[in-house]
Amino acid sequence: MNETERIQTLFTDLYHGHPWLDVTLQDTLSRITATQANQRPISDGNTIWEIVNHLIAWRQNVLKRVQGEVLQTPSNNYIKRIEDDSKEAWQQTLEALETTQKEWLYFLNTFNEADFVKEYSVNKLTYYQHIHGIIQHDAYHLGQIVLLAKMV
Numbered sequence: 001m002n003e004t005e006r007i008q009t010l011f012t013d014l015y016h017g018h019p020w021l022d023v024t025l026q027d028t029l030s031r032i033t034a035t036q037a038n039q040r041p042i043s044d045g046n047t048i049w050e051i052v053n054h055l056i057a058w059r060q061n062v063l064k065r066v067q068g069e070v071l072q073t074p075s076n077n078y079i080k081r082i083e084d085d086s087k088e089a090w091q092q093t094l095e096a097l098e099t100t101q102k103e104w105l106y107f108l109n110t111f112n113e114a115d116f117v118k119e120y121s122v123n124k125l126t127y128y129q130h131i132h133g134i135i136q137h138d139a140y141h142l143g144q145i146v147l148l149a150k151m152v
Helices: 003-016 025-030 047-066 087-110 113-117 128-150
Strands: none
Touching: 003 025, 003 087, 003 113, 003 128, 025 087, 025 128, 047 087, 047 113, 047 128, 113 128
């Protein structure tokens, strides 16, 4: 197994496989309703839904970075209040997360490992660091989601 395949396994396991931490994004989010996802149990904290949208946006951002695009990160860090809190909108959010999962796996399946050493010009981090960073970002926020889910 090469490094790209190992990274694909990390992405898959954290999303819906068997990660070491024993919780996954898909399983955790599948048990959360739109109403629960939009609750704010910590008054100055984020909702589960806001965190999921943040995950989606950062997954898209980093994917574009490792495809050579230079991006401006918005001042809100991709955290916005939910305007449509319907069941359908929650389902669309979960589908958008699934889409980013498929996009990442496709990208990794076609990625040239020689490009791991390329640097993103804005922060000078390598593509390898960005790819592992987005997995770490997902795991960090999954922990928040699990805790928030216990509160809603």
